[in-house]
Amino acid sequence: MSSTTLFGMCAAALVGLGLYGLLIHPQTLRRIVAxxxxxxxxxxxxxxxxxRGAAAGMASDPVPQALVITGVVVAFSATALxxxxxxxxxxxxxDASLRSPPHDxxxxxxxxx
Amino acid sequence: xxxxxxxxxCLVVLVLGxxxxxxxxxxxxxxxxxxxxxxxxxxxVWVQLxxxxxxxxxxxxxxxxxxxxxxxxxxxLQGRESxxxxxxSRLHRCVAAVLCTALTAALCAVVLWLPDPAPxxxxxxxxxxxxxxxxxxxxxxxxxxRALDTVLETVVVLLALVGVWSLAPDRYWNGRPGxxxxxxxxxxxxxxxxxxxxxxxxxxxxxxxxxxxxxxxKFQGATVLAxxxxxxxxxxxxxxxxxxxxWLRIGLVFGPAVFFAIGLIGIGTAGxxxxxxxxxxxxxxxxxxxxxxxxxxxxxxxLVVGPPERPDTR
Numbered sequence: 327m328s329s330t331t332l333f334g335m336c337a338a339a340l341v342g343l344g345l346y347g348l349l350i351h352p353q354t355l356r357r358i359v360a361x362x363x364x365x366x367x368x369x370x371x372x373x374x375x376x377x378r379g380a381a382a383g384m385a386s387d388p389v390p391q392a393l394v395i396t397g398v399v400v401a402f403s404a405t406a407l408x409x410x411x412x413x414x415x416x417x418x419x420x421d422a423s424l425r426s427p428p429h430d431x432x433x434x435x436x437x438x439x
Numbered sequence: 440x441x442x443x444x445x446x447x448x449c450l451v452v453l454v455l456g457x458x459x460x461x462x463x464x465x466x467x468x469x470x471x472x473x474x475x476x477x478x479x480x481x482x483x484v485w486v487q488l489x490x491x492x493x494x495x496x497x498x499x500x501x502x503x504x505x506x507x508x509x510x511x512x513x514x515x516l517q518g519r520e521s522x523x524x525x526x527x528s529r530l531h532r533c534v535a536a537v538l539c540t541a542l543t544a545a546l547c548a549v550v551l552w553l554p555d556p557a558p559x560x561x562x563x564x565x566x567x568x569x570x571x572x573x574x575x576x577x578x579x580x581x582x583x584x585r586a587l588d589t590v591l592e593t594v595v596v597l598l599a600l601v602g603v604w605s606l607a608p609d610r611y612w613n614g615r616p617g618x619x620x621x622x623x624x625x626x627x628x629x630x631x632x633x634x635x636x637x638x639x640x641x642x643x644x645x646x647x648x649x650x651x652x653x654x655x656x657k658f659q660g661a662t663v664l665a666x667x668x669x670x671x672x673x674x675x676x677x678x679x680x681x682x683x684x685x686w687l688r689i690g691l692v693f694g695p696a697v698f699f700a701i702g703l704i705g706i707g708t709a710g711x712x713x714x715x716x717x718x719x720x721x722x723x724x725x726x727x728x729x730x731x732x733x734x735x736x737x738x739x740x741x742l743v744v745g746p747p748e749r750p751d752t753r
Contacts, residue, residue, distance in 0.1 A: 329447050333484055334550030336451040340458050342543030347462035349535040352524050355467050355512055359474050362505060363458055366481055369497075373488040374550065379559030382566075385489035388576035389560040392585055395496045395577070396592050399658050399735075402500050402508075403599035406742035409512045410603040413745065416516060423524075 334374040340367030352423055354415075358408050365401045369394045447487060454480045467513040471506065478502020491654035492577040495646070499662035500739075507669065508743050572721030574652030581656065582724045586713040590702060593695040593731060596738050600691070604682055607746040613683025614747035620675035632674030639667035647732045651721070657728045661735035668740045679744050681751035687737070694734030698727050 344364025351357050372390045379387030415421075457477035464470040478501045485494035526532075564576045564584065573579045581589050607614070622629050647660035671677050680687050701723050702713040709716045715723050 329444070329487065331550060332447055332451060333488060334553075335547050336454055336484070338543045338546035338550060339455055341546055342539040343455070343458045343462055345542060346535055346539040349539070350527050350532050351462075352526055353467065355509070355516060356470060359461060359467075359470055359509060362474065362501070363461055363477065366458075366477065366497075366501065369493075370481065370484065371546070371550075373485060373490055373493065375553070375557070376490060377488045378553060378557035379561055380489070381559045382562040382564075384561045384565060384576055387559045387561045388564045388580045389584070391490045391493050391577045392580035393588070394490075394493050395581065395656070395658055396585075396588055398493070398496045398500050399592060400595055402505055402739070403596045403742060405505055406508055406745075407599045407602045409508055410606050410745055413512060413515060414606045 330374050330377050333370060333377075337367045337370035337374060340364070340370065343367075354412050354423055355409075358405060358412070361408075362401065362405060365397070369397055372397075450480065450483055450487065454484060468510070468517065471509045471513055474509065475502050475506035478506065492575070492656060492659070495654060495656075495659040496662075499659050499666070503666060504662055504739060504743060507666075511743070511745075570717065570720065571715070571724065572651075573724065575650060575654065575656075577654075578650050578656055578724070578728075582727060583715070583720075586702070590695065590698050590713065593698060593735065596735065596742075597691060597695060600738050600742055603742060603746050605746075607682075607748070611747040611750060613681060614750045615681050616679045616741070616744040616747050617672075618748070619678055620673060622675040626674075628670075628674045629676060632670045632676050636667040636671060639663055639670075643667070643736070644732070647728055648725075650728060651725060657732045657735060661732045662739060664732065664736035665739040665743070668736065669743055672740075672744065682741070682747050683751065690737050691734055691741075694727075694731035697730040701727060 341364055344360050344362075344367055347360025348357050348364060351360060372394045373386075376387040376390035376394075377385070379390070381387070454477065457473050457480055460473035461470050461477055464473055479498060482494040482498035482502065485491070485497055527535075561576070564580055567583060568574070568576060568579050571579050571583055643660040643663035645660070646655035646663060647657050648655075650656035650660065672679050701715075705714040705716070706712055
């Protein structure tokens, strides 16, 4: 197996792992971490495509590399915004998960605040 | 199997192990520690893929800065969640596992059946480099071929900061982010916050400056600068700035504004938005990189410290 295929498989496994964490974790903070894990796998897939596109004396196609650098910065910005939203949600409701309130009483209480 | 192949397999096992730990760890703190290790290991994979620019971005932003952001959030949420954590049912988890395995299998199939010979834009990117006066093809793509992506990206980063700030309660608007850190005169943190920044600032500017010809660039360099600023703020040597400060706001928009201005001048001198007049391409690109470095470093640092949480008292 060539090294690009090996790293491609690794990227595929990371996407699967990240998506699993995103689907099953009850805590929002852990979902944000899982989402970043998933993103790392997607970026790595780009890296594999870039490495296979080696040509013109370059060991790796620069266009996917530039897109990934842009992606890494945007992913960080989105994570920072998600964390700020989570901390504000926690400050307002005392709960850091996204599930609906356990019974109607809590929802009614919140509307009166 | 050669030694290089063996080491690559070891690296993949470590990356997947760190990734699995990030999902499986019981506490959020342990998971985030795993995530930071994952970022470091992933950057080694990027070096193996001959993408050193991406490796630098991954280790600085993906591992380092995201790690600080997540650890701070975990520390604030720890032990203060009032309701018990409810895990989904076993059936729910099994279905999720099956679906994710199917997705991984499909992606593996895609990797195995990638077209051969692989499509590439490397010759096109390489052909344009002499005209730009650059040696680093990635910088060439970021600032010439895909300059529109880069200019809009700097706006996205700024918009994310506006989003974070807009979560501030009204009474703290124009105030300062986070809590005031007291200097622990016996601690090791103030020591590092005095010793490291001179070296870090030099390294950050160096990364931006060599980015024209060698791996590096404004995002990687700006992240190092932001990290040094955060270190000084966390050690309590300098307070976080009030977000209403006029100089701060000018600093935030300065880089993107210069980028847009040079792009608009291109319409007159080179016939297209974001086109550079011949002979001046290198000078303009280095100008854009250095001004963006300042603005991006400020934005990244402020994204980590979060919305204002106290009034601007002097």
